[in-house]
Amino acid sequence: AACRAGCSHCCHIPVKVSAVEARALGRAIGRAPVPLADHEPAAIAGYASPCPFLSDGRCSIYAQRPAVCRSHLNMDEDALLCQLLPSGHQVPVPYLDTRALLAVSVLIAGEDLGAADLRQWFPAPAAPTRPPRE
Ligand code: SF4
Structure with a gap:
């Protein structure tokens, strides 16, 4: 895989997480x-x-x-194709085929399929605001 420590490209694209996984993650990190x-x-x-x-x-x-x-891996030789493109543009990156994993996760999640972006389940804390200058 082209993925290497220090590359965070995939941390800037949508991160879809089911409700059941969000709760499990919340328990693991101590944050609801x-x-x-x-x-x-x-x-x-x-x-x-x-x-x-x-x-x-x-x-x-x-x-x-x-x-x-x-499971989101770029199976190319390099990360050349890892870049954000304008909306509507697509480049065929050779990602790992995760369809079987997806099917199993749907079976595990059962009816609790409410899914959302990780940013919605765990919003970033608001940036501290500076007090007004006097
Ligand atoms: S949880 Fe966030 S920071 Fe960690 S790998 Fe996923 S997208 Fe990146």
């Missing part, structure tokens, strides 16, 4: 996910809205990262 009904619209993914768990270019919850993060 925001209930589905209370979700704000998903942040537009892109380099302006990285995953809230990305810290200094690395995953801060690597051992507990969602299944989609574990």
Whole structure:
């Protein structure tokens, strides 16, 4: 795979996580996910809205990262095709075929299929605001 430590491209694209996985992740990291009904619209993914768990270019919850993060691999020789493209443009990156994993996860999740972006389940804390100057 072209994937290497320090590359965080996939942490800037949508990260779809089911409700059951969000709860399991929340238990593992000690932080409850925001209930589905209370979700704000998903942040537009892109380099302006990285995953809230990305810290200094690395995953801060690597051992507990969602299944989609574990299985999203670029199977090319290099990461040349890993780049954000304008909406509507597609480049055929040779990703790992995860259809079987997806089918199994649907079976495990059962009826609890409410899925959302990781940014909605675990929004980034609001940036601290500076007190007004006097
Ligand atoms: S959970 Fe970790 S690996 Fe997955 S998108 Fe976020 S920072 Fe990247």
